[in-house]
Structures are given as structure tokens and as C-alpha cells.
Amino acid sequence: xxxxxxxxxxxxxxxxxxxxxxxxxxxxxxxxxxxxxxxxxxxxxxxxxxxxxxxxxxxxxxxxxxxxxxxxxxxxxxxxxxxxxxxxxxxxxxxxxxxxxxxxxxxxxxxxxxxxxxxxxxxxxxxxxxxxxxxxxxxxxxxxxxxxxxxxxxxxxxxxxxxxxxxxxxxxxxxxxxxxxxxxxxxxxxxxxxxxxxxxxxxxxxxxxxxxxxxxxxxxxxxxxxxxxxxxxxxxxxxxxxxxxxxxxxxxxxxxxxxxxxxxxxxxxxxxxxxxxxxxxxxxxxxxxxxxxxxxxxxxxxxxxxxx
Amino acid sequence: xxxxxxxxxxxxxxxxxxxxxxxxxxxxxxxxxxxxxxxxxxxxxxxxxxxxxxxxxxxxxxxxxxxxxxxxxxxxxxxxxxxxxxxxxxxxxxxxxxxxxxxxxxxxxxxxxxxxxxxxxxxxxxxxxxxxxxxxxxxxxxxxxxxxxxxxxxxxxxxxxxxxxxxxxxxxxxxxxxxxxxxxxxxxxxxxxxxxxxxxxxxxxxxxxxxxxxxxxxxxxxxxxxxxxxxxxxxxxxxxxxxxxxxxxxxxxxxxxxxxxxxxxxxxxxxxxxxxx
Numbered sequence: 001x002x003x004x005x006x007x008x009x010x011x012x013x014x015x016x017x018x019x020x021x022x023x024x025x026x027x028x029x030x031x032x033x034x035x036x037x038x039x040x041x042x043x044x045x046x047x048x049x050x051x052x053x054x055x056x057x058x059x060x061x062x063x064x065x066x067x068x069x070x071x072x073x074x075x076x077x078x079x080x081x082x083x084x085x086x087x088x089x090x091x092x093x094x095x096x097x098x099x100x101x102x103x104x105x106x107x108x109x110x111x112x113x114x115x116x117x118x119x120x121x122x123x124x125x126x127x128x129x130x131x132x133x134x135x136x137x138x139x140x141x142x143x144x145x146x147x148x149x150x151x152x153x154x155x156x157x158x159x160x161x162x163x164x165x166x167x168x169x170x171x172x173x174x175x176x177x178x179x180x181x182x183x184x185x186x187x188x189x190x191x192x193x194x195x196x197x198x199x200x201x202x203x204x205x206x207x208x209x210x211x212x213x214x215x216x217x218x219x220x221x222x223x224x225x226x227x228x229x230x231x232x233x234x235x236x237x238x239x240x241x242x243x244x245x246x247x248x249x250x251x252x253x254x255x256x257x258x259x260x261x262x263x264x265x266x267x268x269x270x271x272x273x274x275x276x277x278x279x280x281x282x283x284x285x286x287x288x289x290x291x292x293x294x295x296x297x298x299x300x301x302x303x304x305x306x307x308x
Numbered sequence: 309x310x311x312x313x314x315x316x317x318x319x320x321x322x323x324x325x326x327x328x329x330x331x332x333x334x335x336x337x338x339x340x341x342x343x344x345x346x347x348x349x350x351x352x353x354x355x356x357x358x359x360x361x362x363x364x365x366x367x368x369x370x371x372x373x374x375x376x377x378x379x380x381x382x383x384x385x386x387x388x389x390x391x392x393x394x395x396x397x398x399x400x401x402x403x404x405x406x407x408x409x410x411x412x413x414x415x416x417x418x419x420x421x422x423x424x425x426x427x428x429x430x431x432x433x434x435x436x437x438x439x440x441x442x443x444x445x446x447x448x449x450x451x452x453x454x455x456x457x458x459x460x461x462x463x464x465x466x467x468x469x470x471x472x473x474x475x476x477x478x479x480x481x482x483x484x485x486x487x488x489x490x491x492x493x494x495x496x497x498x499x500x501x502x503x504x505x506x507x508x509x510x511x512x513x514x515x516x517x518x519x520x521x522x523x524x525x526x527x528x529x530x531x532x533x534x535x536x537x538x539x540x541x542x543x544x545x546x547x548x549x550x551x552x553x554x555x556x557x558x559x560x561x562x563x564x565x566x567x568x569x570x571x572x573x574x575x576x577x578x579x580x581x582x583x584x585x
Contacts, residue, residue, distance in 0.1 A: 032494075033415065034417070036411075036415070036494060037411050037415050037417050039407070040407040040408060040410055040411035040415075041407070041408055041411050041423060043403050043404040043407055043408070044404040044405070044407065044408040044427060044464070046404075047400065047404045047457075047460060047461060047464065048426070048431065048461070050457065051437075051457045051458060051460065051461040052431045052432065052437070052461055054444060055437065055440035055441050055444040055445070056432065056437075056440050058440065058443060058444040059439055059440040059444075062443060071443070109330060109334055112326075112327040112330040112331065113330060113331050113334050115327055116327045116328055116330070116331040117331070120324065120327075120328065122328070122331075128331070128335055130570060130574070131335055131338060131339045132334065132335060132338055133570075134338070134339075134342065134566065134570065135338055137519050137520065137523060137566045137569070137570075138523065138562075138566070139523045139524065139525040139526075139540050139543070140525060140526070141525050141540070141543060141544050141547055142523075142543065142547075142559055142562065144547070145341075145345070145547050145555065145559055146341035146342065146345070147341070148552075149341040149344050149345055149348075149556075150337075150340070150341050154354050154355060154552060156340070156341075156344055156357065156358070159356060159357040160357055163357060183337075186337075187337070187338065190334060190337075190338070191338065218317035218318075218319045218320050218323075219317075219319045219320050219323040219324070220317065220318075220319030220323060221317075221319075223319075241429075244433075248433030248434070248435065248436075248526075250433075250434070250435040250525075250526040250529075251525040251526055251529070251540075251544070254529075254544075255544075255547060255548065263435050263526075266435060266439065267435070267530075270439075270530075276442065276443070279439055280439055280440075283435070283436045283439040283440065286436055287432055287436050294429065298425065
């Protein structure tokens, strides 16, 4: 078979050519189109293969390896520890409830914010949007620092409350407590939730809301029965994505250290005795859980993911 | 005036105020620490409610040139190293992101929806991918190539989304067919007609994925072994080891970077809205 000059001949491609002959010697316009689609997708798939798939497979192999420094044999020791040791179960529980609670809180804040930005005639709206999108570009370690600026020992709010209440600043500082961590998570998650919900709000039908209002519905009833059903798919989509974000947070917790969550424990496995097998097992469990969760959630809910 | 009137509910009286209050509180929560950090980086002391002792550049000097206490690395090398690494990631993102965005926006094919989900949802977050990279590419991690490859996978979704939004505002089929009927090959059409028309999305996507790659901490922290630390690790060292005000100056360097990028994006957005009239 002939391979034309456009395509780079490679071993894998030749093997693939045997399977999808039309891609390499198209005879119809439909087959030529198929070849173009494949050519457009190949670079991305190569990247996913080399920087995503291979490393993740290697990680899974390390997690069942019998030896510490080479990958060989097969043992489920690491997984057995994760599934039975109460310590790891509590770490998993911490991760899940904390991510769920912060996701709910950040969406509860992002809905009114997106609502106000879309519906109300506010001065300086564009500036608000810019300011609230800014933290989307900040890494978690900076979010943690922002919380120290507000709630740390020398923090603005800490000292403000100290002056008002007369108590010492160190007793009032909450930056390194679970409450402080909660705010640190919100610092990263509210802007993300808002980005997603603004996309959803942009598609809401304003006429239906106006009709409801003129028929005598209160603003809350209008929101509850007219707006909410329309933004529901977007809300579910935002919940899924923000929950994933919450589970993946690592830099923030590495600095504040106030709750032992799964990602922090992964780092501790490496930092204390370089137990790569167990760290890999934990990362594999994380990956599979989030992968399955996302797939099921996208398939079985009306979730819609739109980014505005 | 209408308190006796049944329709005057709690939500119509206070609803708007309450919602606006949430908006203002959120803006303050997100913006005030940024402003305070920047302002305090020029202060000599912060023990009361507000920083005092303005204006000094000694915190900035310590960050930019390094000092012997705390994190004694100079900013310059880390900044340039990260700029380069992130640029490498952007180049890969352009090669993989623009074609896949075009495929999804232009053609209808089997598995298109799943390809789209994979292209716009990050496959694995930084820390998980970092663990996966540890032994898969051990030789690459010291040279920075592992960081470039990892950044490009982690930030590809942002490139794809930005380019897709550009493609969605174009009549791709008509563009492609006009160009083809005038005799250009499909490949030439793609390179000389489609790509230049999507330049605003491509530039915006490059800037976004560049910033996020330069800011990526979780992946860099796990994979980095020795040599010049990337910018985010430089920030981490400053936040954990330096005095508070030095850390404020280091974080402020980063803010300036992001602010510059935000302004650049606004200018591009402005050009776009101006040119589509």
C-alpha cells in the first residue's frame, strides 16, 4: 500500500494502517474526511498516551510491585493496607467530607454572585469579574498565603477582631485551623464555581422570568420555579468539576497542614520513608475514584458543562 | 408604601440587597488579601491591624537578589527557568490543542463527545500525575523535559477551550469550502485560512496555558529533583522559610506577572469584540 508524503511513516502508524486502511489510502471524500479527523486527533492522543496513559499505567504497576526500587512481582499489600487500616480510612473520609462541604459552600456563594452579575445593573461589573477571576490563575500555595494574610497571627481580620474584642491575636488566629483551611479551599473554589455558573447563567431565558414576575411571583419564587430549573444542569456540572478540584487540592494543605487529607498523605508517604508503592496505590485509588465518579456523574445526571 | 399589600414579600424587599451583599463580600474576600500583600511588601513592619513603615524596597531586594536568611535563591534564575519551561508547554499545547479543537468544532464523528470531554477535562491533577512521572521518566525529570511534558498535558484543556470558543464563532464549513473551491489543498486551508482566523483564541489560549504552567506547583513539587527550582517552588520556599514581608514581596512578583497577563487578555478580548462588528 502507498503512504503519501503528508504522513510521517512510523512503526505504529504502519501497524495502524493495516487496521484502518482507508485512513492512508482514501478512495472517497468520506474516507478523506476520516483521514483528516484522524490526523487532527493524533497529536493530542500521542500526548495523552505518553504523558498521561503510560505514566498512569506505570504508577499502577508500581503500586502492586513486590520490590521497593524496581517494578516486579505482584502483591496487593499496599491496597490491603489502604482498605483495612483505620488510619487510611479516616484520611479518605476527611478528603471526601471536606471536599463535599467546600464544594457546597462555594456553589452556595457562586450562585448569588453569578445571579447578581447577570441580572443586576451594577456599576463596575467588568472590574468585579476581573477581580473574581484573578484567583483562578493562582496556585494553591498562594491561596494559603492569602488566608494567612487575612486570618494568620498578624492577619488583617485577626487583628481587627483582636482590637474589637480585646483578646490576643494569637488566640483568634484561625489560619492554621480547619476553619482557616475551609476558607483557603473556598478561595480557590469560588472563582472556579463562578466561572462555570456564569456560563450557565448566560443561557437563562429572561423572558420567562419577567413573565413570572409580572404574574405576581416574588423574586424568590421566580428564582425557585423559573431560574433554578434552567440552571440545574449547569449547577450539577459545576458541582462535579468543583468537587474534583477540591479533591485535587494539595499546595494549600501542604502549607496550612490542618487536616490530613488524601493528597497530603500521598506526599507524606514519599517524605517520611519514600514508600512509593503505597503512594502509587493511593494515587491510583484517587485516579480511579475520580475517573469513575466523573464518568458516572456525566452519564447519569443531566449535568452540563459550560464555561463562560 | 405597599407594606399592606400581600405581594410585598421578604424576597422582594431584601432579596436584591442580600444578593448584592454576597457579591460585595465575595469581592472583598478575594481581593483584599491580594491588595494587602502587595501593599505590605513595601512595609518594614506588620504587627498591628495594618502594615506600617512605608516605603521600603528591602523586601523586594531580598526576593530579587536573594539574601542569606531563609530562602537564599535569587528570583531571576527561577523566573527565567519557569518562563522557558512554560513556553515549552505552550508549544506542545499549540501542536496538540489547535488540531483537536478544530476536529471537534468542524467535524461530526464517532466518539466526538468523548474526545471532547477528554480534551477539556484534565485527565489527572498535578499531584497524581507527578507520582505517575516519578519512575516512568526518571532521567527526564532532572532536565526539565518531564516538567514540560507534564505541564502540556495538565494545561492542554485551557488551550482547547480557548481555541474552541474562537472556532465556534466562525463558519468553519463555509470557510473551508470556499478556500478548497479556489484550489487550496485541505492542509493549506487549515494552515493559512483556519488557523489565522482563530488567532485571538489561539493567543488567549497560549497566554492562559502559559500562566497556569508557570504557576503549577503540585506537579513541580513532586517531580522536581535538583537544579534550578521552577518559579512555584521558589514561591513555596519563600512562603515557608522567609519572613512574612519577604514572602509578601515574592507573592507580589507573581501577582504582577498574572496582572500583566490579565491586561494582555483584556486587550485581545477588546480587539476581538472590535473586529467582529
